[in-house]
Amino acid sequence: MITFFSDQQALHRDVKEVLSGELVPSFEVAQRTDIVLKAIETRGLGPVMAPAQFDTDAVLTVHDPDYVAFLRGAWDEWHALFPDTTQAMPYCFPARGFRSICPAHIEGRLGYYSADLTAAIMAGTWEAVWASVECALSGQQQIIAGEKSVFSLCRPPGHHAGRDQMGGYCYLNNAAIAAQAYRDSGCLRVAILDVDYHHGNGTQSIFYDRADVLFTSIHADPAWDYPHYLGYQDEIGVGDGKGYNLNLPLRLNSTWADYEPALLAALERIAVFQPDVLVVSLGLDSYEHDPISSFKLDAEKYTFMGQRIAELGLPTQFVFEGGYAVDALGTNTVNVLEGFQQY
DSSP, rough: EEEEEGGGGSSSOOEEEEEEEEEEEOOOOTTOOOOOOOHHTTOOOOOOEOOOOSSSSSHTTSHHHHHHHHHHHHHHHHHHTTTTTTTTOOOOOOOOOOOOOOSSSSHHHHHHHHHHSSSOOOTTTHHHHHHHHHHHHHHHHHHHHTSSSEEOOOOOTTOOTTOOOOOBBBBSSSHHHHHHHHHTTTTTEEEEESSSSOOOOHHHHHHOOOOOEEEEEEOTTTTTTOOSSSOTTTOOOOGGGGTTTEEEEEEOOOOOHHHHHHHHHHHHHHHHOOOOEEEEOOOOTTBBBOOOOOOOOOOHHHHHHHHHHHHOOOOOOEEEEEOOOOOHHHHHHHHHHHHHHHO
């Protein structure tokens, strides 16, 4: 299996986030991809390739142009005003009772385009985000060219990024951009399976009114965990998209005995949909020792996960998302990919 990865993705590093009321080092660290790359090499998964270069056309089919322009220029604008700071973060948001208006000042725009306090912007953020997108699009092109499977080792992750909003460590939605690229390349139906511990609220919101892209997600009950405000079972889509959004929230501390039936239900729905291609938002934070999650999957279960996904017999692009137990991240990631290949 070919892996696409760019060294540019490490330019977004040493970020801080607000967690439990404190400003702390982010759990989404550059070392995450280093660990995964080492496991890919050690276990001989396949070649690691640099992505091709792309313009913004594919991204602008998914994200608002003003938002993309904001991401591209935010650090320079912030740094010109606050040259002694190391990262840009919002301090106010357009909450209930406020107007949903994009202010002129960079502090106001940071709040307008942010969902939370986990997606700071630094000097290298745009370059890393764009390299992550190019890994997703390079993987998409490989599948279109005839490959059965490919792994886009994207960092920063993407599935919490909405059309015009960043959050949950995510800035541009790599899986959604790839899914739309498949549609624009002639695929009639695309399915997305999100196995990250946290609901892919950004991906859901992007395709919520569409019948050509099926979104399925297995995640922690948002009543008790992030992102809290999307990911409930009664969210099934609207308009043309009604019936094409499937959320399978699970209780905290769920084990494989809880998880496997949900996975099989998602795969059954995908099979009925009969997509031309499958995009997997591959988050590994369902691991039993993940520091910010509560599910209890052990390393072996990720092999089973890959095997179950392979049973669909679909061309499949894996797009890297979360997973913060860094020492085990390489093993867990490659277990999924090897399980898929070995089926």
